[in-house]
Amino acid sequence: MSTTLEHPVPAAPAGGREPAPADGGQSAATGPGTQPVTMAGALNAAMADALAEDPRVLVFGEDVGTLGGVFRVTDGLASRFGEGRVFDTPLAESGIVGTAIGMAMNGLVPVVEMQFDAFAYPAFEQMSSHLAKLRNRTKGRVSLPIVVRIPYGGGIGGVEHHCDASEAYYAHTPGLQVVTPGSPADAYHLLRQSIACPDPVIFLEPKRRYWSKEPVPAAPDAELDQAVIRRPGKDVTLIAYGGMVGTALEAAAAAAGEGWDAEVVDLRSLSPFDDATVADSVRRTGRAVVVHEASGFAGYGAEVAARLTEQCFHFLEAPILRVTGFDVPYPPPSLEQHHLPSVDRILDAVARLQWDDHA
Amino acid sequence: MTAPSTITERVAAALPPSATPLALIDPDGHPVVNPLLTMPPDDVLAELYRLMVIGRRVDAQATALTRQGRLAVYPSAHGQEACQVGTVLALREQDWLFPTYRDTMAVLTREVEPAEALSLLRGEWHCGYDPYERRVAPQCTPLATSTLHAVGVARAAQVKQEDQAALVLLGDGATSEGDTHEALNFAAVWRAPVIFFVQNNGYAISVPLAKQTAAPALAYKGVGYGVRSVLIDGNDAAAVYAAVQSALAHAAAGHGPTLIEALTYRVEAHTNADDAARYRDDAEVQAWLARDPLARLEACLRGRGLLDDAAVARLGAEAEQRATALREAMSGELDVPPADLFEHVYARPTRTLAAERDFLLDELASHRGAEEGGS
Numbered sequence: 001m002s003t004t005l006e007h008p009v010p011a012a013p014a015g016g017r018e019p020a021p022a023d024g025g026q027s028a029a030t031g032p033g034t035q036p037v038t039m040a041g042a043l044n045a046a047m048a049d050a051l052a053e054d055p056r057v058l059v060f061g062e063d064v065g066t067l068g069g070v071f072r073v074t075d076g077l078a079s080r081f082g083e084g085r086v087f088d089t090p091l092a093e094s095g096i097v098g099t100a101i102g103m104a105m106n107g108l109v110p111v112v113e114m115q116f117d118a119f120a121y122p123a124f125e126q127m128s129s130h131l132a133k134l135r136n137r138t139k140g141r142v143s144l145p146i147v148v149r150i151p152y153g154g155g156i157g158g159v160e161h162h163c164d165a166s167e168a169y170y171a172h173t174p175g176l177q178v179v180t181p182g183s184p185a186d187a188y189h190l191l192r193q194s195i196a197c198p199d200p201v202i203f204l205e206p207k208r209r210y211w212s213k214e215p216v217p218a219a220p221d222a223e224l225d226q227a228v229i230r231r232p233g234k235d236v237t238l239i240a241y242g243g244m245v246g247t248a249l250e251a252a253a254a255a256a257g258e259g260w261d262a263e264v265v266d267l268r269s270l271s272p273f274d275d276a277t278v279a280d281s282v283r284r285t286g287r288a289v290v291v292h293e294a295s296g297f298a299g300y301g302a303e304v305a306a307r308l309t310e311q312c313f314h315f316l317e318a319p320i321l322r323v324t325g326f327d328v329p330y331p332p333p334s335l336e337q338h339h340l341p342s343v344d345r346i347l348d349a350v351a352r353l354q355w356d357d358h359a
Numbered sequence: 360m361t362a363p364s365t366i367t368e369r370v371a372a373a374l375p376p377s378a379t380p381l382a383l384i385d386p387d388g389h390p391v392v393n394p395l396l397t398m399p400p401d402d403v404l405a406e407l408y409r410l411m412v413i414g415r416r417v418d419a420q421a422t423a424l425t426r427q428g429r430l431a432v433y434p435s436a437h438g439q440e441a442c443q444v445g446t447v448l449a450l451r452e453q454d455w456l457f458p459t460y461r462d463t464m465a466v467l468t469r470e471v472e473p474a475e476a477l478s479l480l481r482g483e484w485h486c487g488y489d490p491y492e493r494r495v496a497p498q499c500t501p502l503a504t505s506t507l508h509a510v511g512v513a514r515a516a517q518v519k520q521e522d523q524a525a526l527v528l529l530g531d532g533a534t535s536e537g538d539t540h541e542a543l544n545f546a547a548v549w550r551a552p553v554i555f556f557v558q559n560n561g562y563a564i565s566v567p568l569a570k571q572t573a574a575p576a577l578a579y580k581g582v583g584y585g586v587r588s589v590l591i592d593g594n595d596a597a598a599v600y601a602a603v604q605s606a607l608a609h610a611a612a613g614h615g616p617t618l619i620e621a622l623t624y625r626v627e628a629h630t631n632a633d634d635a636a637r638y639r640d641d642a643e644v645q646a647w648l649a650r651d652p653l654a655r656l657e658a659c660l661r662g663r664g665l666l667d668d669a670a671v672a673r674l675g676a677e678a679e680q681r682a683t684a685l686r687e688a689m690s691g692e693l694d695v696p697p698a699d700l701f702e703h704v705y706a707r708p709t710r711t712l713a714a715e716r717d718f719l720l721d722e723l724a725s726h727r728g729a730e731e732g733g734s
Contacts (some may be wrong), residue, residue, distance in 0.1 A: 058518070084518060090548055095507055095541035102511015102525070105496070106455075108518060122537075129501055130508070137485040137497050140703040175704050198706040225709070272709040 031188055036213040039184040040073050043149075043205065045216075046191035047074065047111060051081045054109060057195065059086045061096055061113030061149075070115060071151060071210055093123035097148060101130050104144045111195060117152040117204075118161035124169070131200045132175030146200045147191070152180075153243045153293050155208035155340055157333040163207075164330055165294035167242075170202040171271040171303070178270040179224065180204040182245025184212060186228075189220030190268060197224055204270075206243030227274035229281060233263035236287040236350055239278060239304055241267040244291045244341060251346035260350055270300060278304070279311045286317040287353045291341050296324035318354040375588070376578035380622050382592035383601060386650045388658025395589075396601040405665055407448060407596040408656045409674055411440040414464040415653060416678035420685050421463065421477065425631040429689040431482040434461040438594075438626030441652035442558045444468050445599025446526055449607065457496040457509045457527035461558075461625075465528065469493050474688040483693050503529060503536030506555065510542045513551035513610075524552040524610045526603065532563025534577050543584040543618065550615030554606045555581070557618065558593060560625035565638040581618030593621025594652040597659075624650070697723060 030037050031045035050057045059077055061069075065088040068075030078086040089096050093114055100110035114120035120127075127148065134142050154163035170178045177199055181187035187205070194201040201224075222228045230245060231252050240248035245266045252262035265281050267274065282288045288308055290301035301322040308320055323341045331339045382391050383398050390398065399407070418437055424430040436443050443464035450456060450469075458465050466476045471488045478487020479498055486497035496512075499505035509527035516523035533539055534557060546553045557577050561568055574580055581588030587609060591598045599621060606617035624647035628635035635644075660666035701708050701716040708716065 090541070090544050092541040092544065094538055095510075095545045098504060098507025098538060098541070099511035099514060099545055102508040102513070103515040103518075104511075105490070105508065106512045106515030106519075108515050125501065126504060126507065126538075130504060133485075134497070135705070136703045138490055138703075139484065139486075139699075140706075141489045141491065143706065177705070272711060275710065 030216075032216045032218045034215050036215050037184055037188075038211050038213050039181065039187045039205070040071055040210040042184040042188040042216050043073050043191055044075055044077070046188045046195070047077060048080065050111070050192060050195045051077065051085060054195075056107060056109040057085070057111060058103065058108055059111045059113075060089050060100075062091055062093075062115050063088060064113050069113060071207070073149075073151075073205070073210075074113070093120055094126050097123040097126040097131060097146075100146050100148075101126065101134065101144060104146050105134075105142055109145050109195065111147045111149065114148060114150045116158075116162045117150055117164040117166045120148070120150050120166065123148075127170070127176065127200075127202070128173050132173045135199065136175060143198050144200045145195075145198050147194045147197075147203050148200070149191075149203045149205060151207045151210075152204045153206050153208060154330060154336050155243060155293075157336070158207070159333065160330065163336070165242075165292065165325065167204055167270055167292075168294060168298065168300045170204075171300055175200070176271060177201045177225070178204065179268055180206060180242035180270065181268065182206070182209070182230070182240070182242060182266045184209075184214050185216050186220075186266070186268065188216045190224070193220060193224040204242055208243045209246060212246065222268065225269045225272050225274060227265050227267045227269065227277040229263060229277070230266045231262070231264040233261040233285065235261045235285055236263070236289065236353060237278075237281045237285045238262050238264045238289050238291060238346065238350075239267065240264065240291040241270060242293075244293060247341060247343060248291050248346065251343045251350075254343055254347055255350055258347070262350065267304075273304070273307065275307060275311060279308060282308050282312045282320075283315040286315055287350075288316075288320045289323060289346060289349045289353070290320065291323045291346055293325050293340055295327045296322050297327045299324055318352075321349045321352060323349045375582055376576055376590035376620070380590050380592040381598055381602065382595045383597040384595050384655055384659045386594075386655055388655050388662055390659065393598075396591075396598055396605065399597055399600050399604075401663065401665055403448070403600060404597060404656065404660060404663075407441075407444055407600060408653070408660055408666065409677070410444040410448065410468050411596060411653050411656065412674045413678045413681050414440050414444055414468060416675075416682050417467060417473075417685055418464055420682035421480070422627065422631060424686070424689050430477065430480050432630050432632060433463075433480050434630045435625075435627035436461055436464045438624045438647065438652070439558055439560060440464065441596035441599050441656070442528075442556070442593050442621050442623055445596045446528065446556055446603050449600045449603035450524075450526060451607070453494070453521070453523045454607070455494045455496060455509065455512050455523070455525040457499065457505045457512075457525060459499045459502060459505070459528055459530065459533075461530070462498065462528045466495055466498065469495050471495055473685045477685075477689065481689065481693065483695055484699075503533040503538040503542075505529075506533070506539050506542035507545070509555075510546045510549070510551050510553050510616075513546070513553040513616075514549050516552060517549065522611060524554065524607055526554040526556055528556050528558060530563065531557065531559040531561070531568055531571055531577060532566065533557075534580055535563075535571055540580070540584075543581055543586050543616070546616035547585040550613065552610030553616045554603060554610070555586070555616065555618040556603070557620045558623055559620055560623050562625055562629070562639070564629045564633065565635075567638070576620055578618055578620035581616075586616050586618050587614070588618040588620070590620045590622070593623030594650050594655060596652060596656050623652075
């Protein structure tokens with residue numbers, strides 16, 4: 001399903017982050033340490049460390065071997081660990097996930113890549129009917145410790161089928177864990193935790209953050225299924241994940257200038273959902289805005305808003321608002337800036353949280 | 360063997376299947392000389408027959424249990440006994456079997472406990488047996504998806520350098536699904552030790568083969584992928600056994616997958632809930648009954664002096680015992696703990712699932728309380 005029509009490493013959007021170097025922004029895999037690494041590099045290091053520690057771990061998918069992936073996230077892994085453990089597959093996503101299931105049944109730990117969000121759809125039956133259900137089908141006798149890595153979301157000027165925020169499909173499927181890192185620091189540990197998880201994990205990688213850089217701490221700041229408060233605040237909770245965590249943090253910084261002290265919660269784990277951390281935050285602040293790139297209708301934010309309403313109703317000072325992509329197919333690069341949630345839209349939503357009523 | 364490196368060598372490795380189905384025993388029970396398949400020894404022929412007699416009787420019993428409401432549904436393999444038994448008997452202990460919903464006879468032949476094997480069709484649980492105990496995957500109900508799982512299992516055996524193969528059962532309909540084609544391709548590229556065993560029984564529920572494919576034979580679907588492909592008489596248990604053994608040897612030698620198309624016939628309707636009279640003539644069924652796999656093997660064994668009336672009577676009694684055991688295994692009422700709904704979705708229940716489990720258990724307790732209070 002993947003095409004070779006697009007430039008494999010899209011340039012960063014104008015006025016945005018630094019453009020991607022030709023090697024995808026990384027050299028040798030570097031994990032935890034004081035040196036800043038890109039998210040792509042942190043993910044690379046996580047796989048390298050997992051491959052080195054556990055002979056059962058395999059990495060495979062389209063172009064992940066010799067080329068090192070179209071985003072170079074698997075750069076150097078095939079030459080370091082050999083083509084027996086890091087290899088290219090035929091171009092067929094159902095085949096990649098389906099054979100990963102068989103390999104896991106027979107004792108291996110596959111980490112597979114779907115090249116782009118929308119190219120994962122041919123594998124959807126394997127993920128929803130088998131990856132998600134085999135443990136339950138067999139009363140827990142068959143575990144599938146598989147990680148399906150999916151570069152997802154927009155903001156990189158990608159053409160059609162390269163920018164979908166497809167998290168809701170997976171989050172709606174019992175039996176899957178769905179996680180997404182918001183930063184390089186978290187990416188390393190979240191992927192290590194996902195590979196160690198006995199259950200299948202859909203690991204969504206926000207493409208727009210592949211080239212952001214920061215040091216990776218030695219230890220994770222949360223478990224695989226926990227949300228983390230990235231910025232404490234007392235007036236309003238901004239709830240975001242993946243590519244929108246950075247945007248929410250920017251919005252929080254801007255909001256401070258307008259007198260709002262915003263707390264930012266990075267969900268990390270979309271399924272299961274960390275009710276405790278998020279509800280605790282919203283009970284403290286009394287206001288919440290959920291931010292995601294995907295379309296709003298029946299989107300992930302609807303679940304978040306519903307749960308928080310059920311759990312925090314008497315603490316709320318205003319309805320929970322959502323800032324999401326429009327309910328349209330993902331737009332061409334010329335229009336994507338109108339579609340994606342922005343700092344301004346988040347600030348506008350914060351402004352609509354009925355402050356005057358309680359001033 | 361080194362990989363074929365030229366087009367000519369690749370063509371030689373992927374010759375089209377024979378023009379007529381390979382057989383070792385003709386429909387009248389006479390041996391057929393066939394240079395491509397080896398006639399199994401006498402003791403194997405006798406064992407094939409014994410297991411097919413048991414298989415047919417137990418299959419009939421399962422169908423009867425649907426009429427008594429003891430099974431929710433049962434897709435019969437009547438007429439396909441040679442495929443069901445021949446494949447399983449040829450497999451080694453370390454090999455994996457990937458069955459579909461129609462292959463309960465194969466699952467039972469692999470010695471999975473009947474009560475566990477029929478859990479799915481009884482409506483008790485999706486898969487009642489431990490797949491690792493006999494290396495039998497859960498019965499596949501979407502069809503074709505399991506072909507990829509079999510290739511993955513085989514690939515893992517390669518990675519671990521273990522002498523192990525996987526045999527996946529599929530039907531004529533499943534060869535139209537994309538996963539079958541992806542599986543054939545992956546298996547060929549990886550030279551995975553996997554056997555695609557297609558039971559071409561003429562129908563995908565109601566749709567006949569002519570509406571399913573324009574291929575000269577389903578076995579041709581392997582050729583384009585570079586998969587060794589053979590067409591056999593699927594009502595000849597000796598041919599089934601020999602073809603699977605040959606495919607296992609091919610795989611063990613590192614030559615990769617084999618596609619076996621076995622021509623057979625689904626004598627019963629799709630399931631007890633289906634009405635085959637809506638889409639096929641009785642004359643067609645009668646013609647296939649004349650090619651009955653049990654009668655053929657029985658004639659062969661009698662001709663070789665390996666079977667007499669007394670032995671047939673003994674086997675009949677043994678099969679009857681198995682049928683009785685199945686009846687008894689299915690006689691109790693189902694008692695599935697409601698909390699099992701939540702137990703195995705994840706390695707450990709999530710907070711949400713734990714809350715939902717508690718909700719259900721409280722609800723059930725309050726219903727019980729209300730019933731007790733009201734009586």
